[in-house]
Amino acid sequence: MADDDTDPQPRLRSTSYAVLGLLSFGQELSGFDMKRWADWSLKFFYWAPSYSQIYGELHRLEELGLVVSRLDDNKNVQRKRGEREKRVYRITAAGERAVSAWTAEAAPEPAVLKHGIMLRAWLGHTAEPAKLREMVLAHRAQSERMRVLAEDHAQGAAPVPEWAYPVAVLNWSAQYYADEVARADTLLAELDRLAAQRKREARRKG
Numbered sequence: 001m002a003d004d005d006t007d008p009q010p011r012l013r014s015t016s017y018a019v020l021g022l023l024s025f026g027q028e029l030s031g032f033d034m035k036r037w038a039d040w041s042l043k044f045f046y047w048a049p050s051y052s053q054i055y056g057e058l059h060r061l062e063e064l065g066l067v068v069s070r071l072d073d074n075k076n077v078q079r080k081r082g083e084r085e086k087r088v089y090r091i092t093a094a095g096e097r098a099v100s101a102w103t104a105e106a107a108p109e110p111a112v113l114k115h116g117i118m119l120r121a122w123l124g125h126t127a128e129p130a131k132l133r134e135m136v137l138a139h140r141a142q143s144e145r146m147r148v149l150a151e152d153h154a155q156g157a158a159p160v161p162e163w164a165y166p167v168a169v170l171n172w173s174a175q176y177y178a179d180e181v182a183r184a185d186t187l188l189a190e191l192d193r194l195a196a197q198r199k200r201e202a203r204r205k206g
Helices: 014-023 031-040 051-063 093-105 116-122 129-157 161-205
Strands: 067-071 087-091
Touching (some): 014 093, 087 093
């Protein structure tokens, strides 16, 4: 579908804008490229999409005229027998207007905290204290790994001018995971206090 400056702004899901955003840096990307870039940055704060999710969004965006695609006819690429030609996507002028309008004009959604470890801690009275502590320690270790990875990704892309804003968000993500480590430490101290209290109460009842 050709670009059309008269198209009204469509109503899209936030994940659609995330996919449009991946194409907004001016490069043609395949679904594989988009998955790689999402795992490089988006997964730290918003979305770690599957290939099926990416291609589903791309199909919808192409129907709306916000992206266009073509088969990559790069003759320098050696393909294995039976391997299909790669389809690459680019954002259209209508897509650029849509993502710019959403970024600048849409009311920001409140952050929704859906935290499995917090839910388990909330149900701590139903769990063995040692097992609950083990889960929080595992969460702490995962958060520390994510902090280090976000910092590494930010430092690796820092010299690339077009990635200045994603780098800023990666730095924010690294701080988030550092804070998560600190919150896990606070929770562990509280769990230790509650475990000791449970032992005292059990001895009294026994």
